[in-house]
Amino acid sequence: MVIAVTAILAVYTATPALQEFLVLPKGEAFTELWLLGPGHMTENYPYNITSGQSYDVFLGVFNHLGNVACYSIQVKIRNQIQSEPNSMEHNSSNLPVLFNLYAVVADNESWELPVRFGFDYYYDSAQSKVVYTKFLFNDKVLTLNGYSTSWDTSRSSFFANLIFELSVYDRGTGSFQYHERYVDLKFNMTI
Amino acid sequence: MGVVRFVASAVMAALFLTIAFAPVSAQQSVSDSIATAKQQLIECFDLTSQAEAAGANVSSLTASLNDVGTLLSQSELAYTEGDFELSQSLSFQCINRLANLLSESLQIRNSAISERSIQSLYRVLFSIFGTSIVLLAGYSIWRFLMRRYLQVEVVAD
Numbered sequence: 001m002v003i004a005v006t007a008i009l010a011v012y013t014a015t016p017a018l019q020e021f022l023v024l025p026k027g028e029a030f031t032e033l034w035l036l037g038p039g040h041m042t043e044n045y046p047y048n049i050t051s052g053q054s055y056d057v058f059l060g061v062f063n064h065l066g067n068v069a070c071y072s073i074q075v076k077i078r079n080q081i082q083s084e085p086n087s088m089e090h091n092s093s094n095l096p097v098l099f100n101l102y103a104v105v106a107d108n109e110s111w112e113l114p115v116r117f118g119f120d121y122y123y124d125s126a127q128s129k130v131v132y133t134k135f136l137f138n139d140k141v142l143t144l145n146g147y148s149t150s151w152d153t154s155r156s157s158f159f160a161n162l163i164f165e166l167s168v169y170d171r172g173t174g175s176f177q178y179h180e181r182y183v184d185l186k187f188n189m190t191i
Numbered sequence: 192m193g194v195v196r197f198v199a200s201a202v203m204a205a206l207f208l209t210i211a212f213a214p215v216s217a218q219q220s221v222s223d224s225i226a227t228a229k230q231q232l233i234e235c236f237d238l239t240s241q242a243e244a245a246g247a248n249v250s251s252l253t254a255s256l257n258d259v260g261t262l263l264s265q266s267e268l269a270y271t272e273g274d275f276e277l278s279q280s281l282s283f284q285c286i287n288r289l290a291n292l293l294s295e296s297l298q299i300r301n302s303a304i305s306e307r308s309i310q311s312l313y314r315v316l317f318s319i320f321g322t323s324i325v326l327l328a329g330y331s332i333w334r335f336l337m338r339r340y341l342q343v344e345v346v347a348d
Contacts, residue, residue, distance in 0.1 A: 006329025
């Protein structure tokens with residue numbers, strides 16, 4: 001009895017010293033990436049888009065990696081026939097990046113960005129296409145050259161897809177690597 | 192007359208080359224400053240990471256780094272749009288803020304590391320001391336009880 005009590009107490013008092021030398025296994029390391037609607041809820045996402053109008057959503061990241069992380073979120077736009085990210089094959093879209101957002105997030109902390117976006121576009125009746133001219137993102141305007149979308153018969157819309165792909169800085173390679181997370185918004189470009 | 196014509200032609204050619212290549216060098220200079228800002232952001236992130244690993248609270252540092260990240264995004268966007276002047280100005284703002292942040296994060300990291308090593312030393316020393324006392328006390332109690340029970344057994348015999 002005395003030996004057992006002594007052993008338990010000894011282990012208890014030795015724990016702080018053992019913690020300095022033992023490496024305990026960490027939980028699953030991952031990152032949450034989310035997109036919320038204008039009411040900060042998972043509803044009322046913009047779908048029917050009008051040229052020149054702006055729309056609000058919230059883009060967020062929660063770091064569960066066990067250490068501070070430097071993220072890059074790449075913004076891309078695609079139509080129904082262009083490359084899309086693939087969750088099953090862990091691939092990002094091979095489309096050009098419109099621009100990058102950078103976020104440094106401590107472990108178990110989140111980062112959120114209110115996003116106001118919009119498109120300027122016109123309908124090219126000769127080619128039956130919606131042709132984009134500008135993309136508005138948080139009061140910054142980006143000229144879109146060569147971006148257009150044709151009528152998507154399966155969706156019965158002029159389909160557009162706004163994608164946010166998450167990359168994380170990898171010290172091993174010294175570069176940002178696709179973190180196999182993306183969120184997107186699908187639109188009907190009304191004419 | 193021939194010399195004057197030659198000099199005039201040379202001056203014209205020099206002017207033409209300067210004008211023709213000036214935007215290219217300006218673009219290159221902006222591109223370099225964006226790359227520098229990005230590199231410094233990564234360096235600052237590395238120091239922040241080390242400070243966090245040493246137990247420091249890095250919330251204020253990450254908030255400042257996020258502000259710089261926003262500026263860097265805007266600088267890249269301006270560059271894509273061909274507004275090199277704005278892009279240059281934004282990237283310089285990034286570099287200036289990162290210079291301060293680098294020294295701040297270095298300081299936080301160093302103080303966190305030294306604080307942690309002192310804490311670790313105390314923790315290990317107190318832990319060893321406490322464990323020794325527990326073991327000694329346990330041994331003493333065990334011996335005391337053994338003697339007492341052994342004596343009782345002897346008396347009983």
